[in-house]
Amino acid sequence: MEITRxxxxxxxxxIGASSVASRPSALAAEPELKLGVVxxxxxxxxxxxxxxxxxxEFVAAEANRDRLVKIDGAPCQVSVVAIDSKYTAxxxxxxxxxxxxxxxxxxxxxIGSPELTGLKPIGKRNSMLVMGNGYAKDALxxxxxxxxxVGPGPSGWADPIIKIAKQKFGIKSVVLVAPxxxxxxxxxxxxxxxxxxxxxxxxxxxxxxxxxxFAPIVTRxxxxxxxxxxxxxSPPGDAGIMVKQLRQAGFEGPIGRLGGxxxxxxxRVAGGDAVLKDFxxxxxxxxxxxxxxxxxxxxxxxxxxxxxxxxxxxWVSGARMVVKAIAKAGTITDTEKVxxxxxxxxxxxxxxxxxxxxxxxxxxxxxxxxxxxxxxxVTNGQLQPIVPVEAATGK
Amino acid sequence: MEGIVATGLIGISLGAQYALxxxxxxxxxxxxxxxxxxxxxxxxxxxxxxxSAVTYLGVPYALAVIAAALGTxxxxxxxxxxxxxxxxxxxxxxxxxxxxxxxxxxxxFLVLFGPQSPAFSFPLTGVLRGHGxxxxxxxxxxxxxxxxxxxxxxxxxxxxxxxRALRALADDRAVATAQGLRPKLLFPTAFAxxxxxxxLTGALVTPILSLAPHVGDPVLATSFLIVIxxxxxxxxGATVAAFIVGxxxxxxxxxxxxxxxxxxxxxxxxxxxxxxxSGLFGHRVRGA
Numbered sequence: 001m002e003i004t005r006x007x008x009x010x011x012x013x014x015i016g017a018s019s020v021a022s023r024p025s026a027l028a029a030e031p032e033l034k035l036g037v038v039x040x041x042x043x044x045x046x047x048x049x050x051x052x053x054x055x056x057e058f059v060a061a062e063a064n065r066d067r068l069v070k071i072d073g074a075p076c077q078v079s080v081v082a083i084d085s086k087y088t089a090x091x092x093x094x095x096x097x098x099x100x101x102x103x104x105x106x107x108x109x110x111i112g113s114p115e116l117t118g119l120k121p122i123g124k125r126n127s128m129l130v131m132g133n134g135y136a137k138d139a140l141x142x143x144x145x146x147x148x149x150v151g152p153g154p155s156g157w158a159d160p161i162i163k164i165a166k167q168k169f170g171i172k173s174v175v176l177v178a179p180x181x182x183x184x185x186x187x188x189x190x191x192x193x194x195x196x197x198x199x200x201x202x203x204x205x206x207x208x209x210x211x212x213x214f215a216p217i218v219t220r221x222x223x224x225x226x227x228x229x230x231x232x233x234s235p236p237g238d239a240g241i242m243v244k245q246l247r248q249a250g251f252e253g254p255i256g257r258l259g260g261x262x263x264x265x266x267x268r269v270a271g272g273d274a275v276l277k278d279f280x281x282x283x284x285x286x287x288x289x290x291x292x293x294x295x296x297x298x299x300x301x302x303x304x305x306x307x308x309x310x311x312x313x314x315w316v317s318g319a320r321m322v323v324k325a326i327a328k329a330g331t332i333t334d335t336e337k338v339x340x341x342x343x344x345x346x347x348x349x350x351x352x353x354x355x356x357x358x359x360x361x362x363x364x365x366x367x368x369x370x371x372x373x374x375x376x377x378v379t380n381g382q383l384q385p386i387v388p389v390e391a392a393t394g395k
Numbered sequence: 396m397e398g399i400v401a402t403g404l405i406g407i408s409l410g411a412q413y414a415l416x417x418x419x420x421x422x423x424x425x426x427x428x429x430x431x432x433x434x435x436x437x438x439x440x441x442x443x444x445x446x447s448a449v450t451y452l453g454v455p456y457a458l459a460v461i462a463a464a465l466g467t468x469x470x471x472x473x474x475x476x477x478x479x480x481x482x483x484x485x486x487x488x489x490x491x492x493x494x495x496x497x498x499x500x501x502x503x504f505l506v507l508f509g510p511q512s513p514a515f516s517f518p519l520t521g522v523l524r525g526h527g528x529x530x531x532x533x534x535x536x537x538x539x540x541x542x543x544x545x546x547x548x549x550x551x552x553x554x555x556x557x558x559r560a561l562r563a564l565a566d567d568r569a570v571a572t573a574q575g576l577r578p579k580l581l582f583p584t585a586f587a588x589x590x591x592x593x594x595l596t597g598a599l600v601t602p603i604l605s606l607a608p609h610v611g612d613p614v615l616a617t618s619f620l621i622v623i624x625x626x627x628x629x630x631x632g633a634t635v636a637a638f639i640v641g642x643x644x645x646x647x648x649x650x651x652x653x654x655x656x657x658x659x660x661x662x663x664x665x666x667x668x669x670x671x672x673s674g675l676f677g678h679r680v681r682g683a
Contacts, residue, residue, distance in 0.1 A: 042505075045510065046505070046510050047509070047510050047511065180653065180654040205652060205653060206652070206653050206654045207648075207653030207654070207657075208653055208654060208656075208657035210612065210613040210616070211613070211653065211657075212604050212605075212610065212613050212614075213409060213412075213604060215405045215408070215409075215645070216402065216405055216644060216645045216646075216647075216648030216649045216653075216656065217648055217653050219398070219401060219402060219405065219645075219648075219649045220648060220649045220650075220652065220653075223398065223649070236511070236512070237511075237512050237605045237607050237610075238605075240512065240605060241604050241605055248522050248529065248531045249529060250522075250524070250529065264511075265511045265512055268511075268512060268513065268514040269512045269514075269605045271516050271520075272514075
């Protein structure tokens with residue numbers, strides 16, 4: 001046979017394949033559970049993705065230390081494969097495809113609605129179980145039986161927060177402001193419905209994402225003469241500018257942000273708590289002493305501080321639930337069996353507390369984890385302790 | 396009537412900021428024939444330089460703004476002189492190089508300063524209130540600085556030998572070079588002037604709005620829109636178009652809403668491109 005580059009490559013491939021096939025598999029002795037992480041790991045929202053990645057790595061390290069996952073009695077090594085979704089639908093879809101190619105059956109993440117929209121069809125095609133986030137109105141549904149929510153969207157928490165804000169500030173009318181894409185409209189419209197159900201007149205205003213100067217939008221809001229303004233899911237940087245410009249325009253009423261955490265950045269951009277004056281927001285996790293223990297444990301396991309963003313704790317509770325379900329189902333390949341086990345698990349975390357499965361009324365499927373959460377308040381320019389709220393029910 | 400005055404003031408304020416940004420962008424295209432994709436990056440760099448000078452060195456804000464303008468001027472000079480100048484006539488190469496620089500700058504800001512906006516406020520606060528309108532003092536200061544900056548650029552380009560040399564190079568580089576003008580000296584200087592303007596605007600505007608690694612993205616988009624509307628390479632066109640864009644943005648957002656307002660702006664540019672493809676002052680497009 002003539003020795004050509006092609007023949008050499010073919011021969012090398014054949015030798016490689018035969019050696020792999022004939023080798024007694026060391027991996028077979030200890031099955032490996034790969035947890036896929038799909039989240040934004042670069043760009044302006046990287047902090048959210050790093051919190052997600054850190055949380056799943058922490059839960060994997062916990063599971064390995066405590067030998068939590070056993071398959072047929074044999075301890076199973078848990079590893080993490082993280083891929084940057086770049087906070088886009090196509091990035092998340094590409095990440096899910098890559099994970100499917102690596103045999104990953106469980107995905108923790110993604111974070112945003114566009115990412116979840118892009119990822120779900122790939123997950124469904126490859127029977128992957130997804131514990132994701134994203135406040136889109138169609139984030140979950142009976143057509144996606146393997147997709148779970150790590151925490152409720154506004155349909156879960158908007159109502160109790162509005163009740164607290166109404167009692168505190170006596171609001172009768174509100175203008176909601178958000179970007180004019182799915183990440184804005186799906187949240188602001190649900191928030192608006194919740195305000196209306198509480199007897200507060202609500203109107204919605206949308207702006208083009210990428211707007212840097214909100215003075216014209218603020219003038220439009222001022223013309224509507226609302227008693228309160230809710231910045232919904234406007235990014236913290238945008239929200240901070242709007243707060244500042246609203247106060248400059250003479251707006252004295254309370255300002256809310258029923259869209260997610262971000263108080264620190266909003267306060268910095270606006271110019272401090274004195275500018276926020278009266279401000280309320282959704283805090284996904286109430287970080288008390290018990291929750292802080294997770295951070296201490298993280299430091300022990302990794303020798304470093306936990307990722308800065310508080311969503312870290314929410315992802316820890318979600319990833320722990322998935323690992324518990326895998327351990328209960330006793331399989332790392334049959335995601336339907338794991339999903340069945342997950343649905344049957346009580347919503348309980350040793351640090352975060354106890355909650356419920358919700359989502360039936362809003363999404364048509366009861367696959368949304370609901371743990372206790374908090375309401376952040378600034379009143380008269382003074383930061384108040386986070387108000388603890390029981391896990392949302394009923395929705 | 397009161398609403399119209401208030402909205403008009405917002406439009407003028409926006410227009411002045413946009414003009415300072417777009418002048419630099421159009422200068423680079425008009426003189427060098429380069430579409431500078433790193434323009435937004437220099438805006439952000441100006442912001443971070445001023446922020447660093449104030450926060451870490453304790454420099455007064457006014458001096459920090461000057462330092463930021465000088466810093467971005469210096470970086471622009473070095474980039475043109477040692478990187479861009481080697482391929483200055485290859486449009487694809489200059490496009491890729493400026494885009495690459497922007498990506499490097501954005502990533503650098505992210506690594507150095509993190510993804511969140513730092514606390515960086517304008518030193519002057521307070522609002523002037525009249526009958527039915529208000530003007531934040533910080534906006535007023537920025538407006539004055541921007542208008543002075545625009546006048547200085549005009550004086551420099553139209554009333555100095557340096558400006559005449561730049562315009563000669565923009566009109567016909569071969570003839571201008573034969574007359575003894577030196578592109579190797581003038582091109583980096585023109586590029587530096589433009590990046591310095593972007594840096595100055597960034598240092599002035601980011602404390603009023605917000606400073607974060609990616610706030611340069613919309614700056615690039617707006618600059619592009621303005622110079623296309625005004626006519627690529629036209630200094631007068633960019634200035635007029637900047638104020639038109641500022642006014643349209645303000646009035647359409649106030650009276651039509653944020654979504655329809657943004658649409659109105661793009662429809663305006665679309666109509667302009669159909670009716671007058673070379674832009675408002677298209678005849679000034681560089682011939683070099």
